[in-house]
Amino acid sequence: MNDIHSIQYLRGLAASAVVCFHINEQFGGPFAVGAAGVDLFFVISGFIMWVTTADRPANPRRFIWRRIVRIVPLYWIVTVLTALAIFLKPQFLYGHVLSPENFFGSLVFLPIVQDGVLHPVVIQGWTLCYEMMFYVIFALALFLGEKQRFAALIGVLTVMVASNLLLKGYRFTSPLMLEFAAGIVIGRLWMEDIRLRLVPALALVVGGFLLLMTIQMLDPELPRVLRWGIPATLIVAGAVFAERARPFNPVALLTFFGSASYSIYLWHVLVVVVVTGLMLRLGVPPNWQPAPIALISIALSAMLYLSIEKPLTGFLNRSRVKSMPLLAQRPSLRLPSNEAND
Template sequence: MTSIHSIQYLRGLAACAVVCFHVSEQFGGPFNVGAAGVDVFFVISGFIMWVTTAGRTADPWRFMGRRITRIVPLYWIVTLLTVAGILIKPQFFYGHFFSVANFVGSLFFLPVLQEGALHPIVIQGWTLCYEMMFYLVFTLVLFLSERWRFGVLVSALVAIVALHFVLPAGYAQAFTDPVVIEFAAGVAVGRLWLQGARLPLGVALAMVVLGFLLLAAGPLFDAGMARALRWGVPAALIVAGAVFAERARPFKPAALPTFLGDASYSIYLWHVVVGVLATGVVLRIGIPSALQPATILVATVALSAMLYLIVEKPLIGLLHPQRPKSVVKASNAAAAGAAERGRLQA
């Protein structure tokens, strides 16, 4: 099976962009657009879920089980360590909110609401609340015949967003935020990709460039513009352009961006806790203030990626053991001529 290397690259880039955003925020910098890495993740998630399930015998329970075992264990570990950090050094965890109710709610993706927004113990974990909701909807759709799935899935996601504008404030309105439509965009790109659609290399690259230009131009737009428009549309252009550019001109992947893609979930989850530790060390050893942001950024990404090797990768091996090679080869032979799916675990 052929890997979609551009997806791995974008996952690593998105995770590092979010780290840049939080470091910039810590020092009062201007890199708010780094938060759009989340929107890229949402589009990629829709793409991956569609590509890795289409054309296969549906097993909704197995799908949801694998999503839970892939996402939850590491998230719980980071949540527990964040709670410990808050209790030991609360002054280092500015903006975090700890209570027993929020701790329990965070573990089950129902954290407290602050100003109508989800606010779990691990502050960046709000995105996982939407991911888990998307997985739930996707699981239900897998019970349908394959010919109905795309239409029902996209319609359901659009309906969820439509409800946002009529529901009263509370969890229902929070979980129907328009950002949900970004998953549908990824699903649509994935369907086109599996159908064998192609774009000229120049057009695909132009889409990627346009997406990044729109992100850079974000401050010029109305501050009240919905995130799904301001950052979701550029994210969809970037993901679509990248996968179709790779189809037009495949390339041999480089080791570092591929590794960062593999480690992207760990980088995303660990970076706030690790960033707090890195900041403490940087301040203690007296690094000049001008070098502090870059030092903290590099240290945070490096240490978070290391935790992928130390914690997440062993967890994956334990919970998602690889099939014997003979079975894999037989499966691959049987799947010859089927759509490419690649190494696309989210």
């Protein structure tokens, strides 16, 4: 997926938007739309899962292993550190819930439900619970042929959301699951070599961003899947088709932040707490704090990608290959190079 540079850029943008949202929430700012970074992530996830598995032999076991390696180890590390921080300094992590039930439930992506929403120890980790459910559904769909797989995925995700009317508040029946389906549809169109001219594709991107800004102001009570899911879908679709219409050389820094987006997303709450404490110790006036806190927190979280996530993921993937030498030697089971970072 590193070959589709616009996806990397959007990953970095989505993670940074969520960081800015939480900081503005802390300071009472107006950047509620930053939370839409999550919706961008969900659409991107559906797109990536389809593109990286289409037109090649299905391997559900390998697929779910790569998802586990990508998501679980770092999530567990941050969960343990967050739990420790809550235990030692609960006043710095207001709104977090630490209990034995929620700690162990969070580790297996089944946290407590509070006020109708998932509430893991790592408070922003609620999105990973939806991601992991989507990965399980996708892995099972890989047992089907590609045509049947597409119909099954869209059908199952739609039925899950429809069941929300009967199972109000039940885990994983949120309409947000439709954002994964939207990404799958974009991925299917992409793999079928559908093309748009540059101007219409860019119009989708611009229109998506305009919708994000205007809908939030006009009707903040509109269901999230409409308020932010539709603009996110337009942005992702427009970006990938604009890049297909006019390929470009990547900007290394933007690509790096895309690669580091998971670490930025997962670490940023803990990092923001530390950086905020530093700002208070230095006596920085409150009005001047949000911007430097955001910049420093994003930079530090990205550094944690280099120092923790990247080497950890590389080690686990190498260990997996060494444990299955016969499989590694079979050409039909080798991963294409464009799947290496997904």
